[in-house]
Amino acid sequence: MNSSDPVVSPLRQRMLDDMRMRKLGAKTQTGYVRGVRRFAAFLGRSPDTASAEDLRRFQLDLVDQGATPATINSTLSALKFFFDVTLGQGELMAKVQSVRTPTRLPVVLSPEEVARLIAAAANIKHRTALAVAYGAGLRASEVCALKVGDVDSQRMVLRVEQGKGRKDRYALLPPVLLEQLRAWWRVAHAQGKMLPGGWLFPGLDPMDPLSPRQLNRAIHAAAEDARIDKRVSMHTLRKRLANPSGVRVMPLRS
Known part of the structure; x- marks a missing residue:
């Protein structure tokens, strides 16, 4: 799922086609590819072979690596699209929950x-x-x-x-x-x-x-x-x- 690969794998092409059919924005598509690529690097094998336990371990790894809530949630959104839409295996994401983002007061200029x-x-x-x-x-x-x-x-x-x-x-x-x-x-x-x-x-x-x-x-x-x-x-x-x-x-x- 590497966006820089000179040869696009059938799996990645299918995900790209799924995003294009739904007219997702360019930034969203880039973010989704990046999120799945990060998961594949953690897994060490093709992401379509992952289990629910693999997803759980990956989320724990993101937390341990100090990823921000926004990064974790955007990565999980990418995986949700990949498993739910591209693979038709949305049940694997059933127990994966997004994390709460701290609410901060906005910076206000006079x-x-x-x-x-x-x-x-x-x-x-x-x-x-x-x-x-x-x-x-x-x-x-x-x-x-x-x-x-x-x-x-x-x-x-x-x-x-x-x-x-x-x-x-x-x-x-x-x-x-x-x-x-x-x-x-x-x-x-x-x-x-x-x-x-x-x-x-x-x-x-x-x-x-x-x-x-x-x-x-x-x-x-x-x-x-x-x-x-x-x-x-x-x-x-x-x-x-x-x-x-x-x-x-x-x-x-x-």
Whole structure:
């Protein structure tokens, strides 16, 4: 079940086909293959020969190795799919239970901290992208996937295609954010970094979008430069208690 194998085994191909038939996202498919591959490495033989006791020993090994609850649960989800869907042997997973994930209070930034964070970003592209995440309540992947045509200044909304749950929706666009987007557009257009109808936040190559990883690196660097002593992430911008921009989202209708 190795995703890097030059020759795909029939078993792995069947699992890939099962995931493709159910239109699982690319990240989910990668995670599932990784989880089954990890189990096969522990087992030392093909995973379709495993017993319920093998699964129990594997979960204990994950705990002993210090795997986080999130890692354990994602790995078990992969195995559940493999045994239930691909092998039709869901009964082997009957006694395998997910682990509880500790509940932590969310990191909350004050409006002053948000202003410092965005101002500390390295360039106008990163500042504008962070402002969109905060002002329109978008995830990193949603910000990076925006195209120029997704900005609707007539209705003051941003079109978000295939967001979480692969659903389309609109996010309201505050006037101050529209002005910042226009300022970014003027700079990017003058520098030839933004193609007509292209990505709103292009990467080094205008044909490619800024990646969520690059955006996460940008926010971490900005938090350090702004001397914000909190665990700041893109998720932090969305999970604020205060909502100064009055953000709402609406399902996308044709």
